[in-house]
Amino acid sequence: xxxxxxxxxxxxxxxxxxxxxxxxxxxxxxxxxxxxxxxxxxxxxxxxxxxxxxxxxxxxxxxxxxxxxxxxxxxxxxxxxxxxxxxxxxxxxxxxxxxxxxxxxxxxxxxxxxxxxxxxxxxxxxxxxxxxxxxxxxxxxxxxxxxxxxxxxxxxxx
Amino acid sequence: xxxxxxxxxxxxxxxxxxxxxxxxxxxxxxxxxxxxxxxxxxxxxxxxxxxxxxxxxxxxxxxxxxxxxxxxxxxxxxxxxxxxxxxxxxxxxxxxxxxxxxxxxxxxxxxxxxxxxxxxxxxxxxxxxxxxxxxxxxxxxxxxxxxxxxxxxxxxxxxxxxxxxxxxxxxxxxxxxxxxxxxxxxxxxxxxxxxxxxxxxxxxxxxxxxxxxxxxxxxxxxxxxxxxxxxxxxxxxxxxxxxxxxxxxxxxxxxxxxxxxxxxxxxxxxxxxxxxxxxxxxxxxxxxxxxxxxxxxxxxxxxxxxxxxxxxxxxxxxxxxxxxxxxxxxxxxxxxxxxxxxxxxxxxxxxxxxxxxxxxxxxxxxxxxxxxxxxxxxxxxxxxxxxxxxxxxxxxxxxxxxxxxxxxxxxxxxxxxxxxxxxxxxxxxxxxxxxxxxxxxxxxxx
Numbered sequence: 001x002x003x004x005x006x007x008x009x010x011x012x013x014x015x016x017x018x019x020x021x022x023x024x025x026x027x028x029x030x031x032x033x034x035x036x037x038x039x040x041x042x043x044x045x046x047x048x049x050x051x052x053x054x055x056x057x058x059x060x061x062x063x064x065x066x067x068x069x070x071x072x073x074x075x076x077x078x079x080x081x082x083x084x085x086x087x088x089x090x091x092x093x094x095x096x097x098x099x100x101x102x103x104x105x106x107x108x109x110x111x112x113x114x115x116x117x118x119x120x121x122x123x124x125x126x127x128x129x130x131x132x133x134x135x136x137x138x139x140x141x142x143x144x145x146x147x148x149x150x151x152x153x154x155x156x157x158x
Numbered sequence: 159x160x161x162x163x164x165x166x167x168x169x170x171x172x173x174x175x176x177x178x179x180x181x182x183x184x185x186x187x188x189x190x191x192x193x194x195x196x197x198x199x200x201x202x203x204x205x206x207x208x209x210x211x212x213x214x215x216x217x218x219x220x221x222x223x224x225x226x227x228x229x230x231x232x233x234x235x236x237x238x239x240x241x242x243x244x245x246x247x248x249x250x251x252x253x254x255x256x257x258x259x260x261x262x263x264x265x266x267x268x269x270x271x272x273x274x275x276x277x278x279x280x281x282x283x284x285x286x287x288x289x290x291x292x293x294x295x296x297x298x299x300x301x302x303x304x305x306x307x308x309x310x311x312x313x314x315x316x317x318x319x320x321x322x323x324x325x326x327x328x329x330x331x332x333x334x335x336x337x338x339x340x341x342x343x344x345x346x347x348x349x350x351x352x353x354x355x356x357x358x359x360x361x362x363x364x365x366x367x368x369x370x371x372x373x374x375x376x377x378x379x380x381x382x383x384x385x386x387x388x389x390x391x392x393x394x395x396x397x398x399x400x401x402x403x404x405x406x407x408x409x410x411x412x413x414x415x416x417x418x419x420x421x422x423x424x425x426x427x428x429x430x431x432x433x434x435x436x437x438x439x440x441x442x443x444x445x446x447x448x449x450x451x452x453x454x455x456x457x458x459x460x461x462x463x464x465x466x467x468x469x470x471x472x473x474x475x476x477x478x479x480x481x482x483x484x485x486x487x488x489x490x491x492x493x494x495x496x497x498x499x500x501x502x503x504x505x506x507x508x509x510x511x512x513x514x515x516x517x518x519x520x521x522x523x524x525x526x527x528x529x530x531x532x533x534x535x536x537x538x539x540x541x542x543x544x545x546x547x548x549x550x551x552x553x554x555x556x557x558x559x560x561x562x563x564x565x566x567x568x569x570x571x572x573x574x575x576x577x578x579x580x581x582x583x584x585x586x587x588x589x590x591x592x593x594x595x596x597x598x599x600x601x602x603x604x
Binding site: 087120145148149 | 192209211223231256
């Protein structure tokens with residue numbers, strides 16, 4: 001039981017370390033011990049632990065969580081489609097200052113869905129999604145200047 | 159005074175303007191297309207904004223995109239460089255309507271000089287000789303013959319709707335005039351659907367000489383002497399120099415004064431170049447005016463010591479041209495070679511690609527105006543210019559010597575360049591002895 005306590009303490013320390021340094025993933029090997037923690041919102045979960053020789057496996061071992069954190073790891077990026085600015089101008093998330101944004105994270109979009117406005121020379125251009133899926137990430141904020149080709153949204157395709 | 163400029167251009171001229179801005183403590187914002195993303199020269203700007211895809215029509219010629227970039231970058235002025243929108247009247251108007259200073263002439267002056275027929279009329283009003291010719295299209299053979307005799311042979315019978323060197327016939331005397339005239343009209347009808355022809359004096363063995371001028375908004379106009387641009391191939395300049403090696407001081411004075419009269423007649427402001435043909439008897443004739451800064455402006459900068467781009471920025475900002483004409487002197491000889499990514503052995507066909515090795519020449523009297531470096535990519539979307547190599551020395555023989563040395567030092571690989579062609583020109587006896595005219599390159603070399 002003493003070993004299990006010290007394991008738990010180590011894991012807690014690692015969790016603190018990750019939080020403090022804003023790490024997404026940590027892997028530590030010490031002799032035959034190996035800790036691998038992957039952080040998802042909002043608390044880190046232990047993904048895998050190698051038991052030391054002859055010992056009892058830790059209770060939480062075996063969970064594998066898909067990471068969905070804001071600081072995306074490489075796996076998450078592969079499947080996302082970018083919606084990029086087709087013109088240079090000023091980005092607006094909503095049709096008018098007091099209105100609700102066209103889309104939020106999680107909104108479902110079709111090719112003809114208006115996702116934002118880019119204002120160029122006093123002309124408010126409605127920008128269409130041109131893809132089908134769910135908004136995974138909003139990369140710019142209202143009032144921000146955007147250039148041609150700049151990523152505005154990341155979309156998880158259906 | 160202007161504090162933040164948007165440069166609506168690319169490549170070497172964009173870099174040139176960034177440099178002038180920075181020496182005047184002006185912030186430089188540069189636009190770029192997807193094809194130019196990652197180019198090193200963009201890093202010299204205070205801000206770089208992508209405005210569109212590679213095609214010029216959607217980027218460097220895209221007025222709404224450029225104005226939108228000017229808006230978000232909050233600039234006071236736009237410099238159009240040369241080419242692209244530099245002589246686009248609509249663009250100059252849009253800038254004016256948006257309250258952004260266009261670094262160039264007022265719209266009306268650009269209009270007057272941009273139209274070749276209008277420009278000729280301005281020259282005539284300014285009592286500047288123009289290439290003698292008919293006022294417009296000529297219908298009757300009798301009228302044409304009379305005019306030909308007045309102008310003096312040889313004459314050029316030109317299709318009114320012709321272009322690109324097509325639809326022109328040289329006639330040397332009365333006897334051949336009739337048949338030449340009717341044949342020209344028939345050809346014009348067949349080729350362009352318009353049988354209208356007009357006459358122009360055919361200038362024999364011309365040299366191409368142009369005068370650099372600058373005017374401010376206070377009515378002051380100055381010249382910075384002339385450049386000789388006779389070395390051309392298919393109407394593209396290859397080598398330029400200042401001063402014109404065959405001009406005497408008296409003719410130079412007349413030529414430069416004529417250029418100033420034209421600029422004043424048009425109420426022009428900012429930089430311009432007035433172009434003339436010089437015949438073998440040293441008579442000059444106005445052909446056209448360019449209402450912008452030109453590619454070969456460094457040649458003038460080297461012989462006079464004035465920074466023309468900085469003066470463009472200052473004049474546009476309301477600064478007076480506080481230089482006295484008599485204090486502008488030309489010293490020594492400067493020569494410029496345009497180095498393009500083209501293969502002289504293969505009809506100068508463009509050679510786009512990546513520059514793996516790029517080593518520029520140096521030493522006394524050598525200036526390289528280039529946006530390229532190792533790893534730069536010459537895109538097939540735009541012109542093939544790699545750089546301008548300019549040299550300056552005490553006299554023409556020394557300048558030619560320095561240019562040959564610099565050309566040999568220049569390493570650009572693996573793409574093909576026009577460096578060998580420049581060396582051929584600079585070494586050619588006719589070039590060295592000043593016995594060239596605008597047909598030299600095509601007749602003697604390529």
